[in-house]
Structures are given as C-alpha cells and as structure tokens.
Amino acid sequence: MTDPASVAFRSTCPLASVLDIIGDKWTLVIMRDMLAGKTRFSEFLDSPEGLSPRVLSQRLSFLESQGMIQKVQAGRTHPAYVLTDKAMELKEVGIRLAEWGLRHIPGRVSPYLDKFRDED
Amino acid sequence: MTDPASVAFRSTCPLASVLDIIGDKWTLVIMRDMLAGKTRFSEFLDSPEGLSPRVLSQRLSFLESQGMIQKVQAGRTHPAYVLTDKAMELKEVGIRLAEWGLRHIPGRVSPYLDKFRDED
DNA sequence: CAGTATCCATTTTGATACTG
DNA sequence: CAGTATCAAAATGGATACTG
Numbered sequence: 001m002t003d004p005a006s007v008a009f010r011s012t013c014p015l016a017s018v019l020d021i022i023g024d025k026w027t028l029v030i031m032r033d034m035l036a037g038k039t040r041f042s043e044f045l046d047s048p049e050g051l052s053p054r055v056l057s058q059r060l061s062f063l064e065s066q067g068m069i070q071k072v073q074a075g076r077t078h079p080a081y082v083l084t085d086k087a088m089e090l091k092e093v094g095i096r097l098a099e100w101g102l103r104h105i106p107g108r109v110s111p112y113l114d115k116f117r118d119e120d
Numbered sequence: 121m122t123d124p125a126s127v128a129f130r131s132t133c134p135l136a137s138v139l140d141i142i143g144d145k146w147t148l149v150i151m152r153d154m155l156a157g158k159t160r161f162s163e164f165l166d167s168p169e170g171l172s173p174r175v176l177s178q179r180l181s182f183l184e185s186q187g188m189i190q191k192v193q194a195g196r197t198h199p200a201y202v203l204t205d206k207a208m209e210l211k212e213v214g215i216r217l218a219e220w221g222l223r224h225i226p227g228r229v230s231p232y233l234d235k236f237r238d239e240d
Numbered sequence: 241c242a243g244t245a246t247c248c249a250t251t252t253t254g255a256t257a258c259t260g
Numbered sequence: 261c262a263g264t265a266t267c268a269a270a271a272t273g274g275a276t277a278c279t280g
Contacts (some may be wrong), residue, residue, distance in 0.1 A: 006154055010169040015214060016149050021225075025143040029136050030150035039261050049130040052254055057263060078261065080179030086224055093220070094135060096213050101134030105141075108134040142270095162241050172274055198241065230247060 007066070021066055026059055027053055028094060029085060034069070035094070036112050039080035063087075090119070127186070146171055146179055147212060151207060154189070155214070156232050159200035160199055183207075212240070 009017045011075050022028060029051075033044055043074055044056050060081060063069045068087040073079040129137045129161060149171075153164050164176055180201060183189045188207040193199040214235055222228050 009225075010145075011166065012227060012229040013149075013152070013218075014225065014230050014233070015152050015218040016145075017225050018217045019145045019148055019229055023143070023145040023148070024230050025130075025136075025139045028139055028143070029133075032133070032135050042191075046130075048133065049136050052256090053263065054179040054255090054265090055253070058252095060263095079263095089220055089223075090217075093213055093216050096216075097138045097210075098133075098135040098210055100213070103136040103209075105129075105134065107132060107168050108137055109132040110134050113134070170274095172276090173243065174245090175273065178272095180243095199243095223273090 001083070003041075022090070026055060027063065028090075028097070029070075030056070030063070031061055031083060031090070033092060034081060034083050034115060035091060039082060041081075042077050044081075091116070127234075141188070142210070146175060147183065148217070150176070150179055150183070151188075151203060151210070153210060153212060154203050155203060155236060159202060160198050161201075164201075213238070215240075 007017075007020050009018070009020050020072060022031075026049075029047065029049055032046055033047055038044060041056065043059075044060075045051065045053060060069065060071075064071055067084055069081050070084055071079055071081055079119075095113065096115075098110060098113050105111070122238055127137075127140050129140050131137070142151075145180065149167065150164055153167055158164060161173075161176065161180075163198050164180075165173060165233065180189065180191075184191055186203075187204055191199055191201055192202055202215075218230060218233050220234075222230060222233070
C-alpha cells in the first residue's frame with residue numbers, strides 16, 4: 001500500500017485528526033454503501049442521498065489516498081471499490097452512530113442495520 | 121442562524137441523518153472539549169484546532185436546537201454549555217474514533233483519552 | 241467575557257455536458 | 261459505464277471589530 005497522502009491536520013488530537021479524514025457528510029455514507037455490498041461508481045451514485053459524480057469522484061480518490069479503500073480493476077471489467085481492513089475497523093462506529101440515529105431521530109428507517117450487526 | 125433549526129435530512133437512513141447533525145469537522149471537537157470539562161465560550165475558543173467565534177457560535181446554537189447541549193446560565197454568571205444525556209450517548213463513539221486515530225495516524229497525542237475511557 | 245456583525249476569501253456543491 | 265471538465269451558486273470559513 002502506498003503512503004497516505006498528507007492531510008492538513010488541525011492538531012495532533014486523534015479525534016480531530018480522524019475528523020480531518022472522515023468528518024463530513026458524505027464519506028461515511030459512501031462507506032456504508034460499500035458495507036452494503038456496493039462496489040461500483042454508478043451504484044454509489046444511486047444512493048438515496050443523491051451525491052454528484054464530482055463529489056463521489058473526489059471522495060473516492062481521497063479515501064484511496066488515505067488507505068481507506070482500494071480500487072480493484074481486473075482486466076477490462078468495471079472498477080470495484082472495496083474497504084480496506086483499516087476502514088473496516090470503523091464499521092462498529094458506523095453501526096453505533098446508526099443506532100443512535102434510530103433512537104433519537106424520528107422516522108429513520110434502516111433496512112440493513114440488522115444485517116450489519118449480525119456480521120460482527 | 122438563530123432559528124430553531126430543523127435539519128434538512130438527506131434521507132431516512134439513520135447514519136446519514138446522524139451525519140446531517142454531527143457530520144462536520146467541528147462538532148465532535150466541541151463535544152470533546154465539553155467532555156474534557158470545558159464549559160465556557162472562551163475555553164472552546166482556546167482549543168488547539170483554533171476555531172473562530174463565528175463558527176463556535178453557530179455550532180453551539182445548532183447543537184442546542186438539536187437537544188445535544190444545554191446552555192446553563194445562573195444569574196449574572198458566565199453561561200455554561202453542557203452535554204445532554206442524548207449527546208453523552210455518543211461518548212463511546214468518540215472514544216472509538218480517537219482510538220482508531222491513535223492506531224492509524226502517526227504522531228497523534230492524546231492526554232485525555234485514558235481519562236475518558238476510565239469514566240465509562 | 242460572551243457573543244454578534246461584517247467583510248471577504250476559500251471551499252464546496254449541483255447540474256450537466258463531455259470523453260474514452 | 262466510469263469518470264472528468266466546466267460554470268455558476270451557495271455554503272463555509274477566518275479575521276476582526278464591535279456591543280452589552
């Protein structure tokens with residue numbers, strides 16, 4: 001794996017630094033979709049949140065540069081994006097965030113959460 | 121930004137919706153400082169990440185409108201901001217994010233993490 | 241001290257057209 | 261299909277002066 005590209009970390013605080021990598025509204029959504037089995041560019045574009053190809057492309061590149069995802073392309077097939085082990089270590093955090101959302105935000109619906117939990 | 125903000129949720133997904141509330145680079149940093157015992161406006165401004173009074177004010181108002189923090193003002197004393205129980209339920213998530221940062225981002229330093237862990 | 245107001249630069253985004 | 265290019269619009273941010 002290549003060295004992660006440098007990020008302009010605001011401090012040496014580990015929490016703030018993690019946020020410098022995944023602290024936005026899109027990154028964990030993309031990772032959620034990967035966890036749900038999506039691998040292709042067009043599949044991510046189809047998410048209900050509706051992100052643009054521009055933003056998706058930017059996030060994928062950045063996440064790859066940070067060693068969070070890997071772009072796999074075998075021959076002439078469609079590229080597949082998969083989470084690295086490093087990123088998978090955030091799965092539990094994602095589940096807990098979603099559970100918090102279910103508890104505290106009315107009207108949330110989660111078809112996949114039970115499935116994710118069971119895989120642990 | 122004084123209106124009791126309703127959030128423009130992008131979807132009914134609980135994870136995406138949580139990110140619509142705390143999905144940025146500043147919110148969890150402010151909550152971290154509250155967890156560390158800070159309660160006052162000027163204390164938050166002193167954080168090593170260096171946020172402006174403008175951003176701080178915006179985030180505090182929004183978080184209060186979302187029931188994440190409470191502004192406590194007794195008489196003529198300085199206002200104190202404290203996390204609600206609802207927000208405290210994200211403490212464990214914050215700890216896990218910080219631990220991930222310590223493991224995967226070189227050079228991170230965390231004087232308070234052990235303390236936070238012990239309080240659980 | 242606790243914020244708010246202002247000004248302005250930078251970033252981010254959306255929509256969409258376009259290319260291999 | 262998998263992106264990139266482009267352009268305008270909007271959100272966000274920093275710095276700082278200012279008020280009760």
